[in-house]
Amino acid sequence: MALMEINFPEKRVLIIDDHPGMRSSMRAILNGFGVVLVEMASTANEAIRRLQAKPFDVIVCDYFLGDGSDGQQFLEQIRRNNLISLSTIFVMVTAERVYEKVVSAVELAPDDYLIKPFSGEVMRSRLERVMQKKLAFAPIYQLLENGKLAEATQLCTELTKHSSKYTIDILRLLAELYVAQGKFDEAQEIYQQVVNLRAVPWARMGLATMLHFQNRHQEAEELLEEIIDEAPEYMAAYDLLSKVCESQDKNERAQQVLERAVAASPLTMHRQKDMGQLAMRNGDMEAAEKAFENVVARGKTSFFRMAEDYANLSRVQMELGKHNEALNTLRDARTSFNGSAEATFTASVMESLVHQKTGNVEASVKALTSALEIQKTHSIKSQEDLSLDLAKACFAHGKDDEAKSLIENLVLNNHDSVTLIQKAKQLFHEAGMGEEGAAIVDGSVKAVIQLNNQGVLKAKQGDLDGSVQLLTEAAEKMPGNLQIILNAAQALLVHIDKRGWNEDYMKSALHYIQVARSKSAAHPKLLSVNKLAQDMTKKYGVAA
Amino acid sequence: MTTPLDLNALAASSIHEVKNLLGQLTLSLEEIAQIQCPGTEQQIAGARFACSRIVDRLTEMLVLYKLDGGHLHPSIAAHSPADFLEDLMLSANNLTAGRIEICIQLETTAPDFWFFDRDLIESALMNAVHNALSHARSRILLTTEQSGEYLIFRVIDDGAGYPADLLQAPLNAPRVSNQGGGLGLFFAHSVARAHQNKDRSGKVQLENTTSGGAAFILYLP
Numbered sequence: 001m002a003l004m005e006i007n008f009p010e011k012r013v014l015i016i017d018d019h020p021g022m023r024s025s026m027r028a029i030l031n032g033f034g035v036v037l038v039e040m041a042s043t044a045n046e047a048i049r050r051l052q053a054k055p056f057d058v059i060v061c062d063y064f065l066g067d068g069s070d071g072q073q074f075l076e077q078i079r080r081n082n083l084i085s086l087s088t089i090f091v092m093v094t095a096e097r098v099y100e101k102v103v104s105a106v107e108l109a110p111d112d113y114l115i116k117p118f119s120g121e122v123m124r125s126r127l128e129r130v131m132q133k134k135l136a137f138a139p140i141y142q143l144l145e146n147g148k149l150a151e152a153t154q155l156c157t158e159l160t161k162h163s164s165k166y167t168i169d170i171l172r173l174l175a176e177l178y179v180a181q182g183k184f185d186e187a188q189e190i191y192q193q194v195v196n197l198r199a200v201p202w203a204r205m206g207l208a209t210m211l212h213f214q215n216r217h218q219e220a221e222e223l224l225e226e227i228i229d230e231a232p233e234y235m236a237a238y239d240l241l242s243k244v245c246e247s248q249d250k251n252e253r254a255q256q257v258l259e260r261a262v263a264a265s266p267l268t269m270h271r272q273k274d275m276g277q278l279a280m281r282n283g284d285m286e287a288a289e290k291a292f293e294n295v296v297a298r299g300k301t302s303f304f305r306m307a308e309d310y311a312n313l314s315r316v317q318m319e320l321g322k323h324n325e326a327l328n329t330l331r332d333a334r335t336s337f338n339g340s341a342e343a344t345f346t347a348s349v350m351e352s353l354v355h356q357k358t359g360n361v362e363a364s365v366k367a368l369t370s371a372l373e374i375q376k377t378h379s380i381k382s383q384e385d386l387s388l389d390l391a392k393a394c395f396a397h398g399k400d401d402e403a404k405s406l407i408e409n410l411v412l413n414n415h416d417s418v419t420l421i422q423k424a425k426q427l428f429h430e431a432g433m434g435e436e437g438a439a440i441v442d443g444s445v446k447a448v449i450q451l452n453n454q455g456v457l458k459a460k461q462g463d464l465d466g467s468v469q470l471l472t473e474a475a476e477k478m479p480g481n482l483q484i485i486l487n488a489a490q491a492l493l494v495h496i497d498k499r500g501w502n503e504d505y506m507k508s509a510l511h512y513i514q515v516a517r518s519k520s521a522a523h524p525k526l527l528s529v530n531k532l533a534q535d536m537t538k539k540y541g542v543a544a
Numbered sequence: 545m546t547t548p549l550d551l552n553a554l555a556a557s558s559i560h561e562v563k564n565l566l567g568q569l570t571l572s573l574e575e576i577a578q579i580q581c582p583g584t585e586q587q588i589a590g591a592r593f594a595c596s597r598i599v600d601r602l603t604e605m606l607v608l609y610k611l612d613g614g615h616l617h618p619s620i621a622a623h624s625p626a627d628f629l630e631d632l633m634l635s636a637n638n639l640t641a642g643r644i645e646i647c648i649q650l651e652t653t654a655p656d657f658w659f660f661d662r663d664l665i666e667s668a669l670m671n672a673v674h675n676a677l678s679h680a681r682s683r684i685l686l687t688t689e690q691s692g693e694y695l696i697f698r699v700i701d702d703g704a705g706y707p708a709d710l711l712q713a714p715l716n717a718p719r720v721s722n723q724g725g726g727l728g729l730f731f732a733h734s735v736a737r738a739h740q741n742k743d744r745s746g747k748v749q750l751e752n753t754t755s756g757g758a759a760f761i762l763y764l765p
Contacts, residue, residue, distance in 0.1 A: 025568070025571035028574065031578070032578050095567055115663055117566065117567040117599060120578075121634040121637070122634055168622035200620055230617070
């Protein structure tokens with residue numbers, strides 16, 4: 001393959017290393033082969049500020065970042081938050097072979113990694129090679145950046161027909177594209193194809209994930225146990241195994257699995273968060289408190305902290321009767337987010353509950369009023385638990401109508417969530433309205449089911465227009481209810497099938513599918529509706 | 545009561561530390577090299593060679609330590625053998641300052657990609673390169689090809705070849721020798737053996753070429 005000349009002097013490079021000596025040595029190495037546009041950062045947060053200020057072509061990041069965080073966490077955070085584009089090159093530098101283990105299993109791998117010490121020549125050669133690869137992948141990335149998943153998939157499929165040194169990378173990307181489109185069977189086939197060549201860890205993890213998405217939990221569990229047995233350092237395998245256990249109602253086992261992973265990598269925040277939530281569901285408040293404390297403490301210095309982390313911690317502290325600690329946590333939340341509307345709302349809801357518990361009625365009412373006021377004036381996407389807490393506070397101060405409407409809305413949007421229904425009824429029960437509440441909750445659930453049934457019945461009776469109208473109206477009213485929106489998508493697609501092509505209908509259907517996928521890629525109905533959408537695009541010869 | 549000293553763990557952590565210090569020393573050498581002071585090329589290359597050998601020896605010790613505890617699992621991924629050899633050549637060139645010519649030969653059977661642990665295999669082959677650099681008259685040849693179910697790497701020099709006793713010695717135990725080399729071969733052998741695919745495992749073979757030079761051959765399943 002003819003190599004294209006790489007123009008190093010025009011490349012912007014960001015070096016991230018906590019060690020000043022290493023930073024300047026690295027810059028000297030880069031200068032040695034013509035890189036001049038170099039910036040340096042000593043921490044992940046500083047790096048993020050620089051990435052927000054301007055784009056970089058190359059990021060060279062040390063694996064150990066000194067403050068306890070590591071380069072892999074940093075890479076995952078910036079990729080998940082779209083702080084760098086697909087064409088940005090990320091190279092990890094490490095002093096130890098430890099990272100090799102990590103990199104072979106992670107979902108988001110860097111473009112390459114170098115083990116210290118290395119010469120300038122090797123660094124240049126590796127960078128050139130990654131740049132060549134990015135050039136080879138550029139047409140795919142361009143399609144992806146324009147949201148053209150189907151075309152990108154087709155291009156990848158074409159490229160895998162001819163063997164090249166990128167074959168395995170293209171297969172991996174292809175599998176990920178299939179997953180993003182909910183085509184789990186196709187993704188599974190690709191992962192299997194790679195495993196047949198060689199059982200590389202990421203492909204086996206891919207297989208396990210597909211089994212989980214297809215609700216084949218038993219098989220997924222067995223495969224994950226095998227993976228962990230062979231390579232106990234693959235943290236992502238523990239995360240998935242814990243989820244797979246919970247899907248089978250093995251809740252204690254799920255927690256044990258996650259505990260092992262947390263012990264091995266205590267600084268990975270998303271895992272601590274999962275741990276806290278799981279422990280709370282299991283009623284293990286001490287473990288939940290510990291996990292959420294870690295999340296909040298860690299978040300203080302992190303760019304990626306969230307108000308809900310503080311709500312979670314204060315909720316557990318309240319459960320444990322630590323009211324002063326809970327109030328401190330919430331005060332922290334306000335200052336830590338400079339009084340943003342979301343943080344103020346979150347803190348107000350939780351403060352209202354804490355004050356109410358300690359008998360400080362006046363303060364409790366004041367906090368509640370403030371929360372309701374913010375909710376009215378700002379469009380705040382409130383988390384489920386926080387909405388329930390708000391309803392609880394409303395009940396406590398006689399605002400029964402507000403509480404009822406909050407709960408009703410939650411149930412309408414989550415009528416098939418057993419845990420939510422339970423929590424909603426419990427809330428009414430605590431407010432002394434057990435019977436009335438159960439009637440409201442059951443009534444809402446029934447209303448959703450009836451709507452669904454009516455929509456499906458209308459379609460069966462041939463009233464396709466009626467079915468579409470009923471279900472799309474319901475979908476607008478309950479945008480969080482996956483079953484409703486997927487049924488709406490189905491009604492639209494059936495209409496297309498029987499009455500002919502309708503571009504607006506297709507657009508709406510695909511929108512609903514997209515919303516459902518982003519909320520729960522493993523929703524059982526998603527597969528069949530998605531298949532129907534594909535069949536329709538094929539039937540009418542339209543590219544989706 | 546005092547806990548008994550865990551000499552093994554102590555040694556391992558000391559090796560890590562020394563290795564990191566050497567990493568910094570190597571970077572400093574790079575900076576010195578960039579000043580391009582005339583007439584220092586040979587000395588710098590010599591210092592690099594020494595650093596590189598020390599680092600490699602320490603890496604070997606750490607890998608063998610893990611191997612002894614049964615913890616050595618290669619991190620298998622797909623790599624281009626051609627790119628891999630090119631990097632090896634660059635690293636080797638860095639150590640000779642042009643004294644010895646290093647060439648690559650890609651056979652037509654060389655595959656586009658192969659599954660192996662890039663860093664372990666690089667350490668194993670660097671070892672062979674170090675030996676070749678010490679014994680070659682003027683030239684080292686790095687080759688790769690596929691033969692049956694194996695990928696083959698060769699490091700061939702134009703020196704006097706391996707001594708007869710080395711050609712016959714088993715590789716599955718470290719040879720104690722005060723010139724070095726024995727540990728390196730044992731290391732390469734162990735790393736090759738750790739590469740398993742289906743029922744096949746990797747191996748190392750030593751030969752003398754028809755023109756008399758030494759050929760270090762690594763098979764990867």
